[in-house]
Amino acid sequence: MTPHPFDPLSASEIESTIAIVRALHADAQFHVVSAQEPRKAQLTQWVTDASSPYPPRIAEVVAITTSKVFEGLVDLASANIIKWERREGVQPIITLEELVAVERGCRVDPGVIKQCQLSGIAAEDMHKVYCDPWTIGHDARFGSERRFQQALMYYRPQMDHCQYQYPLDFCPVWDSLAKRVVAIDVPSVRRPLNNSPPLDYHHISLANRGGYRKDLRPISITQPAGVSFSVEKRWLSWQNWRFHIGFNYREGIVLHDVTFNDGGKSRSIFYRISLAEMVVPYGNPDHPHQRKHAFDLGEYGAGYMANSLSLGCDCKGAIHYLDAHLPTQNGGIRTIKNAVCIHEEDNGILFKHTDFRDDSTTVTRARKLVVQQVFTAANYEYAVQQDGTIQPEIRLTGILNTYAINADESTNGWGTRVHKGVNAHNHQHLFCLRIHPNIDGALNTVYMIDAMPSDAPVGSQDNLFGNAFYPKRTRFETIEQAMTDYNGATSRTWDIVNENVINPQSGKHVSYKLVSREVPSLLPKEGSLVWKRAAFARHAIHVIPHADDQLWPAGDHVPQTSGDAACGIAEWIGDGDKSIANTDIVLFHTFGLTHFPAPEDFPIMPAEPVSLLLRPRHFFECNPAMDVPPSYSITPSERARNINGFSHGDCDDSKEVNGVIASP
Numbered sequence: 249m250t251p252h253p254f255d256p257l258s259a260s261e262i263e264s265t266i267a268i269v270r271a272l273h274a275d276a277q278f279h280v281v282s283a284q285e286p287r288k289a290q291l292t293q294w295v296t297d298a299s300s301p302y303p304p305r306i307a308e309v310v311a312i313t314t315s316k317v318f319e320g321l322v323d324l325a326s327a328n329i330i331k332w333e334r335r336e337g338v339q340p341i342i343t344l345e346e347l348v349a350v351e352r353g354c355r356v357d358p359g360v361i362k363q364c365q366l367s368g369i370a371a372e373d374m375h376k377v378y379c380d381p382w383t384i385g386h387d388a389r390f391g392s393e394r395r396f397q398q399a400l401m402y403y404r405p406q407m408d409h410c411q412y413q414y415p416l417d418f419c420p421v422w423d424s425l426a427k428r429v430v431a432i433d434v435p436s437v438r439r440p441l442n443n444s445p446p447l448d449y450h451h452i453s454l455a456n457r458g459g460y461r462k463d464l465r466p467i468s469i470t471q472p473a474g475v476s477f478s479v480e481k482r483w484l485s486w487q488n489w490r491f492h493i494g495f496n497y498r499e500g501i502v503l504h505d506v507t508f509n510d511g512g513k514s515r516s517i518f519y520r521i522s523l524a525e526m527v528v529p530y531g532n533p534d535h536p537h538q539r540k541h542a543f544d545l546g547e548y549g550a551g552y553m554a555n556s557l558s559l560g561c562d563c564k565g566a567i568h569y570l571d572a573h574l575p576t577q578n579g580g581i582r583t584i585k586n587a588v589c590i591h592e593e594d595n596g597i598l599f600k601h602t603d604f605r606d607d608s609t610t611v612t613r614a615r616k617l618v619v620q621q622v623f624t625a626a627n628y629e630y631a632v633q634q635d636g637t638i639q640p641e642i643r644l645t646g647i648l649n650t651y652a653i654n655a656d657e658s659t660n661g662w663g664t665r666v667h668k669g670v671n672a673h674n675h676q677h678l679f680c681l682r683i684h685p686n687i688d689g690a691l692n693t694v695y696m697i698d699a700m701p702s703d704a705p706v707g708s709q710d711n712l713f714g715n716a717f718y719p720k721r722t723r724f725e726t727i728e729q730a731m732t733d734y735n736g737a738t739s740r741t742w743d744i745v746n747e748n749v750i751n752p753q754s755g756k757h758v759s760y761k762l763v764s765r766e767v768p769s770l771l772p773k774e775g776s777l778v779w780k781r782a783a784f785a786r787h788a789i790h791v792i793p794h795a796d797d798q799l800w801p802a803g804d805h806v807p808q809t810s811g812d813a814a815c816g817i818a819e820w821i822g823d824g825d826k827s828i829a830n831t832d833i834v835l836f837h838t839f840g841l842t843h844f845p846a847p848e849d850f851p852i853m854p855a856e857p858v859s860l861l862l863r864p865r866h867f868f869e870c871n872p873a874m875d876v877p878p879s880y881s882i883t884p885s886e887r888a889r890n891i892n893g894f895s896h897g898d899c900d901d902s903k904e905v906n907g908v909i910a911s912p
Contacts, residue, residue, distance in 0.1 A: 253286035253294070253303045254492045254504045255482055259573040259581050265307040265322045266579045268329060273313045279340035280310035281575040282496050284321065287796050288519070288832075306330075310340040310805075315394075315425055317805075337392050338805035341498070341549055342383060342424075343577040346397070350381035350422045354399050357429040363418045368441040369403055378402045378411045380649075383547040383807055384421065385539040386777060389431070392808040395424035398433075398539060400649070408453070409446045410647070410851045413670055416441065417652040419536050433536045439652035442669030449852040469565040475592060477617060479568050484590065486617045487634055488872070490514070493588065493619060495572050498800070499523055500550035500621045501588060506686075508636060510868060516686040517760065518862075523550065523640070524682035524836070525802045527782040529772050530649070531674035532662040540649070540673070541778045544623075546806030553623040554587045562622055563589040589620050598634060598873055606887050612878040635873040636864040640681060645855040648672040648845055664845045672845035676771060678785045679858070680801050683835045684794060687746040687867070688758050690832045694730060694791050695745055696722040697761070698738035728824025730791035734767035742789060742837075743865060747830055751866040758867045762835075764788070764860035768842045780811025783818035785838045792820050794832040801836050 251258065257265070262281050269276050284306040293300045309320035317340055321331035354360045355374045364377055379399035390396050399420040402411035417439040421431040446453070454460055477486035482493050488509040494502035499522040506518040523545070530540040544550065554572060557563055572587035598614035616631045616639070624646070631639040653659065653671035663673040685692045698720045706714030721743075724730040734740055745759040770785040772778040784790065784801035792798070800806075803815030811818075817836060841858055848854070864872070882893025 250302065251305070252481065252483075252492065253291055253305070254494050255283070256495050257281065257283045257307060257573065259583065261305075261307065261324055262573060262575050262581055264324060264327070265309060266575065268322050268327055269309055269311065269320065270579060272329065272332075273311065273318075276311040276313045276318075276579070277577050278309065278311050278575045278579055279343055279577065280308060280497060282308050282498075284308045285796065285799065288794065312340070312395075312425075335805070338809075339392055339395050339807040340805050341552070342381075342397070342547055342807060344552060344582075345577040346395070346424045347381045347548075349424070349427060350397050350399050351379045353422060353427060354379050354401070354420050354429060357420065359429060359432050360401075360420050363432060363434065364401075364403075364416070366438070367403075367416050367418075368443075376404050377416075378404055379420075381422070382540065383542055385541055386781065386808055386810045387421070387536075387539060388810075390421070390808075392810070394426075396430070396808065397422045397424060398536065399429075403441055405446070408448065408450060410448050412647050412650045413444070413447055413667055413851060414442050415650045415652045415670065435534070437654075437657070439654050439657075439669075442652065444668035447667060447851050471566040471592070475566045475568070476615070477568070477590065477592065479570075479590065482570070484617075484619070486592075487876075489617070493570060493590075495551060495570065495588060497549045497551040497574055498545055500554055500623060501619060503619070506638070508872075510872065515688055515867075517867075518638075518684065519686040519690070520682070520684040521638070521640075522682050522799075523642075523679060524800060525680040525784060526840070527676075527678050527778065527785055527802070529676050529678075529770070529778040529782070531676075531771065532651075534662075537651070537673065538777060540675075541772075541781070543782070543802050543806045546800060546802045548624075550621070550623045551587075554584050555622040555624070556584050557586040557589045557620075557622060563591055563620065565591050565593070567591045587621065589618075591618055591620075592616070593618055593631075598876060599871070603884065606884045608882055608884045608887055610878050610881040612873070612876050612881075615876075634876050635871065636868060638862040639859060640862075641857055641859040642679060642840075643855040643857050644677060644841075645853050647852055648849055649675070664847075666845055666847050666850040670850070672850065674842075674844050676768060676840060676842045677858070678768070678770065678782070678838055678840040680784045681837045681839070681860075682799070682801070683744070683762075683837065683862070685744045685760065685833065685835065687744055687760055688749045689746055691746065691748055691830050692833050693745045693747055693829045693831075694724045694789075694833065694835060695743040695759075696724065696732055696789075697741045697743055698722070698735065700738060723829065724791055725827065725829050726824060727790070727792055727821050727826050727828055730789055730828060731787045731821070731824070732789045733769065734764065734788045736765065742835075744835065751869065753869050754866050756866040759865045760867065761863045761865045762837060762860065763863060764837060764839050766841055766858050766860070767839045770838075771842065777811065781806075781809055783811075783814075783816060784836055788838055790817055790821065790836040791828045791833055792817070792836075793826055793828060794834050795820075798834070 286303045290303040305324040307322040317335045379401050381397045384396045384398045401416035403414040404411040419433040420429045423430045491506040492504040502522040507514045525545045528542050568590040569586040570588040572584040595614035595616040598612045600611040602609045651671045663671045666672045700720040702711045702716035704711035742762040743759045745757045747757050749758045767788045801817040877896035886893045
């Protein structure tokens with residue numbers, strides 16, 4: 249069966265690609281085998297003209313062979329390699345196999361064993377030593393010609409203990425190609441092993457501390473008539489929405505061709521939406537902590553790090569799952585079962601009004617559709633709602649990155665002592681959302697909207713009482729002009745507008761508004777290593793003309809970049825003089841949070857949500873959700889005639905639930 253051009257590679261397609269490459273490059277180690285994004289022009293022609301040829305099915309390959317990095321393209325129809333080029337001075341994404349190798353290698357390295365002994369760990373206890381393999385970021389001592397990782401070291405006295413409460417104070421550097429430790433960074437002030445009692449979060453530990461709270465009653469989520477959405481291959485239809493759910497090694501979930509059925513007319517909204525990158529800069533300036541600023545998507549991959557989701561734990565209710573097929577470094581196939589879950593949730597009140605004159609009421613409950621993935625760095629969701637709103641949401645949870653601290657030592661303000669001997673450094677989580685709009689067509693323009701008081705003084709003819717205010721609209725003409733930041737004082741938002749289509753009611757251009765208020769500035773200073781490497785995080789908004797393959801804002805190959813050479817968005821913006829008005833554009837939005845840790849975040853952090861909205865503005869002629877059946881509706885005339893009105897589901901005029909009277 250012919251896949252849709254948006255579909256990820258199947259397991260058999262990955263196997264075929266690997267076999268084609270291995271026939272000519274037998275020692276290839278695979279870092280990427282993924283579907284090339286279809287050329288937009290070819291895809292558009294194929295969609296609009298049935299006689300047009302099917303877009304070529306091309307697999308992208310990044311491999312290391314004889315310690316050299318190669319990029320390739322494989323035409324799956326002809327089974328030919330159509331591109332095979334060496335890339336010098338870059339390193340491809342880190343594989344799971346490379347991550348696993350670091351810990352094993354560090355445990356048997358004589359230098360690491362010696363440092364563990366100096367910390368107070370016996371040589372025979374090296375099986376209790378663990379490390380988190382991290383990208384090295386960039387270290388001028390090693391450059392980018394070979395592959396390196398840094399090992400953040402921990403000790404685990406017992407198997408069930410949380411290792412992050414026993415951090416060690418030295419940092420080995422691991423050569424992934426030579427498979428050995430090549431350096432060990434040791435601080436000038438040593439911090440011996442913490443010997444405080446364990447503080448663990450699992451059920452055995454909680455039982456020993458008195459057990460779990462006992463006042464929670466079960467919550468049942470049921471849909472006896474089934475779900476309201478359908479999935480055909482990878483196309484999801486839900487009420488008036490329809491879109492394609494893609495998945496790749498780097499971004500994980502990708503939404504393509506998002507449309508809305510408006511009164512029988514399918515209207516395009518977005519061509520593509522994805523979480524394209526994130527960076528987590530840490531705020532301790534001491535060596536080697538300046539290297540701690542992971543690009544979780546570009547250096548590890550949200551797809552590669554995806555969890556296998558389970559019913560009742562990660563997802564509740566009636567769930568539809570999608571699996572993910574990915575290559576292994578050695579040329580095998582790794583299948584992540586249930587990598588994506590799709591379900592509906594009740595979402596409170598969609599709209600309600602009660603008239604005080606006669607108690608007539610209409611109340612309609614909201615429902616949202618959730619397309620969710622969980623990966624080790626974060627838990628993020630795309631929530632689509634009935635009123636035309638799309639709400640990307642990220643929930644951060646897990647365990648803080650920790651470092652050792654002596655009892656009499658100051659954090660110097662760069663972190664927080666969250667437990668005895670445990671220092672959690674200040675850090676940021678900055679996410680970059682890539683939005684390729686298609687608002688009633690491909691020609692779009694971005695406006696910046698600021699809520700402003702009238703310029704006219706109080707008492708003037710235009711502002712007699714001084715209460716006038718309005719939305720100030722700034723049209724972005726060029727790339728440079730669009731490089732803007734959030735301003736809470738003006739409730740700043742951004743409108744993605746089609747200036748060629750007018751709303752017949754308001755007389756304004758159809759648009760979708762980006763509402764995002766959790767937008768911290770990148771705190772590392774201009775010229776710093778993080779600032780140079782994470783160009784996308786320098787501003788909240790970047791807008792560029794669309795070009796095929798300009799997907800990754802931190803660059804195609806992120807590990808060990810120095811930021812000295814422009815790549816990704818730093819390269820695409822160029823001189824900033826290209827026009828972005830009334831054309832095919834892509835908007836990059838950086839948002840997130842700044843985290844100053846506290847004891848409440850340890851030993852495991854409660855989920856902290858970060859969210860934004862993409863809302864229709866002048867897109868529809870009226871509220872598009874009015875045809876959602878209300879929970880309860882009664883008109884003034886029905887009240888006067890003592891008629892019960894309309895009830896959908898189990899809501900009525902007055903219902904007793906567990907002894908409590910519930911009224912609409």
